[in-house]
């Protein structure tokens with residue numbers, strides 16, 4: 260505990276850490292806590308599960324205890340579940356302070372949130388979209404005097420992924436004071452450094468763990484080369500194997516779309532596996548319930564989209580299975596980082612089809628190590644192949660009978676409305692674009708056809724000339 264004291268933390272905070280099993284600061288904490296206490300902006304890049312959350316929560320709590328007022332700190336994070344997890348860390352470590360926190364995320368009652376914000380909590384933990392909505396629509400709270408702004412999973416907040424936070428971030432950044440301490444953390448900061456520096460303008464202290472390999476040592480990283488059609492059978496086989504071989508087991512399976520996530524969950528349940536799904540098309544209450552039941556081991560398997568790829572800290576997860584190879588190495592690093600956390604062991608298995616081999620090479624290059632092959636008895640997989648594929652098809656048909664696709668369409672329309680676009684106009688624009696694309700394609704094909712015809716004519720003429728020459732030559736020879 261002395262080591263925490265050397266970093267400048269107060270004894271009440273050190274005692275609080277001890278109570279939750281945090282006895283010795285790890286590297287990111289050793290390196291980032293002192294400069295934060297000195298008042299510097301900080302960018303911290305450390306491997307998954309290395310304790311980055313406490314690296315910002317502890318110094319913020321210390322500063323809050325010295326000069327408490329609300330709203331003292333704003334934490335932004337990309338997913339709703341992560342916001343709740345961070346709030347829990349603040350609550351547990353800040354208990355002696357009587358810390359008041361407030362979670363502002365989408366999918367929850369906006370009026371209740373507005374009331375909570377008006378009560379000036381010490382710490383607000385938010386996803387950007389919902390907080391920006393509150394800033395736009397309400398004048399009952401102010402974040403003009405906050406002392407700390409934290410961007411957890413900062414690179415995700417600043418990149419333009421499928422959920423683009425940049426517009427909401429602009430709204431938020433223009434509502435917070437220029438005089439503030441900005442703390443940016445992630446396991447993958449380096450490719451967004453320029454954008455990050457524009458947020459942390461106060462000569463930030465930058466700390467990155469120096470290890471060559473970007474994933475944790477305790478993680479056993481494997482791949483299985485599989486044909487696309489056999490993937491599900493491999494998944495069922497792997498889960499069955501872990502269930503048979505381990506008493507206490509817990510697996511996270513990542514897949515690429517909400518629909519796939521839903522179907523895989525239905526399919527695994529048909530095989531009586533204790534699985535539950537987590538994706539963005541579920542209602543928020545269902546999302547929390549799914550995660551809660553997985554955390555408490557009621558369900559041993561969580562099938563998720565990348566909504567669960569970052570930050571979630573579930574110590575019991577021993578295995579991560581990538582049902583699809585992630586398109587970006589960064590996503591791979593976060594997904595597999597859901598296991599082997601805080602010094603524990605873990606295994607990650609990625610199912611790779613022949614079309615994904617280049618993705619694996621990109622991943623290996625980024626993480627600086629080669630994935631090893633995971634040995635599977637192919638015969639065992641082939642034995643269940645037909646049954647698995649038939650079950651999947653049945654689940655697909657079942658899902659088609661529900662309003663899943665319709666809901667997806669409605670969600671898309673809602674998103675367009677939130678972005679200030681007219682869904683009907685967008686649909687028209689999309690249809691027109693499609694039409695133009697088709698016309699262009701037809702035109703291109705027509706040109707290619709014409710060119711080909713011309714080439715054929717030239718070739719035919721050449722051939723004719725050649726034959727003529729040969730005939731003449733033959734005639735001469737006969738003479």
Ligand SMILES: Nc1ncnc2c1ncn2[C@@H]1O[C@H](COP(=O)(O)OP(=O)(O)OP(=O)(O)O)[C@@H](O)[C@H]1O
Nearest residue numbers: 281283284285307308309310311312446570572601
């Ligand atoms: N010094 C410490 N000693 C032991 N355990 C710690 C220490 N600091 C944090 N932990 C624990 O380590 C686990 C992982 O921490 P945390 O969730 O902050 O990781 P992270 O670096 O933010 O990971 P990710 O990049 O996946 O978000 C948590 O359960 C946390 O309580």
